[in-house]
Amino acid sequence: MSFTLQGMGVSRGIAIGPVYILHHQVEITEYRIEEKQLESEIERYRNALKQAREELREIRDQIPLIYPSRDIPSPNDTAIPTTAAEIASFIDPHMLMLDDAMLTQIPVEIIKDTRCNAEWALKQQQDRFTDLFEAMDNEYLKARKHDIQQVIDRVQRCLQKAAQPEEKYDNTPDIPEGSIVLAHDLTPADTALMPHQGIKAFITEHGGMNSHTAIIARSLGIPAIVGLRCARRYLRRGDTLVVDGLHGVVLGNPDVRSLRYFKNLQTEQKRKRSELSRLREAPAVTRDGKMITLYANIEFPTDMQAVKRTGADGIGLYRTEFLHMNRSPEEGQPDENEHYEAYVKVLRAVDGPVTIRTLDLGADKQVDGGIARSGGAVPANPALGLRAVRLCLRDLSLFKPQLRAILRASIVGPVRMMIPMVSSVHEMAQVHHLLCDVKRELEAENLAYDPEMPVGAMVEVPSMAICSDLFIPHVDFFSIGTNDLIQYTLAIDRVDDEVGYLYDPLHPAVLRLLNQVIVQSHQADKPVSMCGEMAGDPRYVRLLLGLGLRYFSVNPETLLEVKHIIRHSDLNKLRPLAKQVLNSQDSHQIEDLVAQMNVL
Amino acid sequence: MLEQEFTIVNRLGLHARAAAVLVRAANGFASQIRIQKNTQPAVDAKSIMSVMLLAAAKNAQVCLTIEGEDEQEAMQKLGTLIQSGFGEGE
Known part of the structure; x- marks a missing residue:
């Protein structure tokens, strides 16, 4: 019987192979140690520490041998280049912990004082750590308790292995080549050697998008799924699995047809990737000679490494929310210089323009470091509440440092400023007023800025799409954010699974709005780009080209694929079909026409 | 004996890797x-x-x-490390 499990895909790619269950959870029991055995129990503990140290050292020493050059040769060309030194830097803290008196001395004292076994003493010490970490109020630092837990788990396994040699406890290394590893959690050390050991993918019950292990998986280009709760309850050793790291889906014991499907998909993806990597230098030009501008969306300055591998024409969406995330109350809000430095870093790393979106906080993106809401009540409809530009205009102490930083950065390179969630012309006017004030301030302080810096608006709220002509005098460009535009147009909560089926980028209402914005911008000679997920979805690229879109801004991972589609498209053939799409009555007809465009 | 105050400047604070750099140096x-x-x-x-x-x-x-024979150099080295944000990018 085949079955499906859903987790969080953190590293894309498809892998097929038998599952190998790593690190059986060790059960820790307490028992009493007699006086005469005390010395040997302490000795047993010290040996386990020694063995854990040796295991880690062995792994760390292999890293530079496996990845001798500075960049890890990665089968997935969109992976972030990571140096061997960086991978090793995740392992180093674990090695230091094994030498720390808190692990070398204190458990020994516990053994002596309470006459308990080594496992129990270590567990006591771990519980203390857990309590201390739980009391921290910085979320990021609090999460480091996993590092300590992982180290202690390794020592516990060494204790168990020594007690019951062979079979029952897997001595890590001998995982059959071609396996898919399943574990409760994996350490960076476990992950780093996987490609070398011939492991095709991994699944963990624990972890998140940005856990160390997920970051390493992406760097190594191994498909990975995390957060698959209780997976070990459902998977048996030797089950054949298909892992789809993009969608976070695990298919167990697939039938012949599913297996054939995924094998074909896998081959196709491999072929495509090697083909796409050659497109880096190629222009995004259509068959009929029209140049299309292809920007990248980024979230962090470090994303620039991935952007560079794609040859993007610039940054069409630089999200700035990260500056507000993972902050403790004592850190407070980011100041002007922190903003400035984050912008300059990206400007120096890219050739084309950088479109900086002002803070889009609120709704699904709550912040740390305490932004006060008046009243403090949780709004019933956060997506329709005090967020993005609304929040910024309300709280100038949040907005002004950002405006100042963006203006100051505008002399370092071509900066475009973009305002999210604008719903009325009035809001744009307020932003312009504020900008004037800030510019005067900067002049008074003799700080330079580019007076010609373009200021644009995101088209996300239907009110703006419906009367885009009214906004034209107030903006230098538009950028369509399809995710919110679709959510607001169709009144569908993006995070509510129950209505997810209604979320449809091809809904005639959505397409009419897109068309209207594009046509009116062209008439007024204002550039219009699209930075929502729709722009980077291979299914819709040709439709958007046919509707007249000339600026796309997409995630670095899909940029080359979009470029490939553009280079194989002929606008003369797409335009009439796009027109038919706009005149269609129902979604089936639209889907047929879009499918027709995609096989041209 | 030397004593000096420093401000942690790197974005993630003294997390595992930064702590490891400090401890290795110490x-x-x-x-x-x-x-x-x-x-x-x-x-x-x-x-x-x-x-x-x-x-x-x-x-x-x-x-x-x-406190110790190499306290001068130690303060110099560790202070620089903390002030440089442990060489982290952000």
Whole structure:
């Protein structure tokens, strides 16, 4: 019987192979140690520490041998280049912990004082750590308790292995080549050697998008799924699995047809990737000679490494929310210089323009470091509440440092400023007023800025799409954010699974709005780009080209694929079909026409 | 004995990797090196667990107390490390 499990895909790619269950959870029991055995129990503990140290050292020493050059040769060309030194830097803290008196001395004292076994003493010490970490109020630092837990788990396994040699406890290394590893959690050390050991993918019950292990998986280009709760309850050793790291889906014991499907998909993806990597230098030009501008969306300055591998024409969406995330109350809000430095870093790393979106906080993106809401009540409809530009205009102490930083950065390179969630012309006017004030301030302080810096608006709220002509005098460009535009147009909560089926980028209402914005911008000679997920979805690229879109801004991972589609498209053939799409009555007809465009 | 205050400047604070860099450096000196945050008791800067348990986030003030034959160099080296954000990009 085949079955499906859903987790969080953190590293894309498809892998097929038998599952190998790593690190059986060790059960820790307490028992009493007699006086005469005390010395040997302490000795047993010290040996386990020694063995854990040796295991880690062995792994760390292999890293530079496996990845001798500075960049890890990665089968997935969109992976972030990571140096061997960086991978090793995740392992180093674990090695230091094994030498720390808190692990070398204190458990020994516990053994002596309470006459308990080594496992129990270590567990006591771990519980203390857990309590201390739980009391921290910085979320990021609090999460480091996993590092300590992982180290202690390794020592516990060494204790168990020594007690019951062979079979029952897997001595890590001998995982059959071609396996898919399943574990409760994996350490960076476990992950780093996987490609070398011939492991095709991994699944963990624990972890998140940005856990160390997920970051390493992406760097190594191994498909990975995390957060698959209780997976070990459902998977048996030797089950054949298909892992789809993009969608976070695990298919167990697939039938012949599913297996054939995924094998074909896998081959196709491999072929495509090697083909796409050659497109880096190629222009995004259509068959009929029209140049299309292809920007990248980024979230962090470090994303620039991935952007560079794609040859993007610039940054069409630089999200700035990260500056507000993972902050403790004592850190407070980011100041002007922190903003400035984050912008300059990206400007120096890219050739084309950088479109900086002002803070889009609120709704699904709550912040740390305490932004006060008046009243403090949780709004019933956060997506329709005090967020993005609304929040910024309300709280100038949040907005002004950002405006100042963006203006100051505008002399370092071509900066475009973009305002999210604008719903009325009035809001744009307020932003312009504020900008004037800030510019005067900067002049008074003799700080330079580019007076010609373009200021644009995101088209996300239907009110703006419906009367885009009214906004034209107030903006230098538009950028369509399809995710919110679709959510607001169709009144569908993006995070509510129950209505997810209604979320449809091809809904005639959505397409009419897109068309209207594009046509009116062209008439007024204002550039219009699209930075929502729709722009980077291979299914819709040709439709958007046919509707007249000339600026796309997409995630670095899909940029080359979009470029490939553009280079194989002929606008003369797409335009009439796009027109038919706009005149269609129902979604089936639209889907047929879009499918027709995609096989041209 | 030397004593000096520093501000943690890297974005993630004294997390595991930053703590490891600090502890490795501290272990290179013979002096006794202690680190203190606010009014909490000072801890051994050569112990990674203790340093992590300080929970020193960005902008936290930490005080280094160093005593021993190489205290001058130790203060110089560790101070530079903290002020440079442990060489982290952000």
